[in-house]
Amino acid sequence: MTSGVIRRSVTAWAAVAFATFGTAAWGNPEPNQLNMTKGVSEWSPYALHMVGLWVCVAIGILVFGAMFIAMFRFRKSRGAVAEKWTHSTKLEIVWTVVPVIILIVLARLATGGLTSFADTTGSEMTIKVTGYQWKWRYDYVDYKGKAVEQVGFVSRLEESSDRTRQLKSNLDPEKIKVDGYNTYLLDVDKPLVVPIHTKIRFVIVGGDVIHSWWVPALGWKMDAIPGIANAAWTNIKEPGVYRGQCAELCGQDHGFMPIVVKAVPKAEFEQWLATQQEEAKAAKAQQTAQTAPAPANQG
16 A cells, blocks of 8 residues: 555545544533533433443453453463363352343433433423524524514524635634634524523424534434424523534535524523514514505506
8 A cells, every 4th residue: 555545544534533523523622521511401411421431430340350360360370270160150140130230220210311301391482493504593483381473593604614614715713713712613603592491492303404403511412304393402500602513414514504502591581582573573564565565646
């Protein structure tokens, strides 16, 4: 294999790794982050993840510990002689029953988490999320039992990142920052604004191909599939800006459709929502006036 072929192979694999770990998998990165995002919502898989992690660590210590003890303490050079027996019924019962119990406990925890995550009853708010190539549309359906009319918008990659990503733009991605945080390919022109301490139901669909709506801090991701309405919920406890990305390969600009959720106090959200409704009504009235037929001449 020539050096040129090797170099091209390495470059190709590096590009694949960046596409996988540098975009969707790191939609909301933190300095020196090695673990799953803890999450800011009422329901998060972080606790279950940590239980599974420590169970695996404990099993690894036991298994590899026994293996290394057997390798070094009872090696042939120290005069150890192998035992001549076929099996131990007691040991076989132990290493069969204990793993079964562990799996049952983990399965019960996982099932409880999934049923809680899927239960959208009692939601105070509904937002419809539609994935398009390559942007998201958000429509506010209802809030506190009242229908929300004409509040919806398209959210796409913000302008500076869009210019920088173009071939031969000669622009520096490191210079795109918000409050000192690099937001290259992670920011949008219009974030999704939601209230904290509110159970929000998301109805997620696809407008053309399959997408996947994922904000790591919310603790879940959901596919946006044409013709199928998937549902999930969140109840954000802390105000802030939470970022994510499409997690389903959906076309050439898959890596350029980030998600930004801006969680604010209820009073601030209600003021924002009222402003959006007034602007929508004004825009509709203006459009109606422009399309209305001119009055017929009298006389």
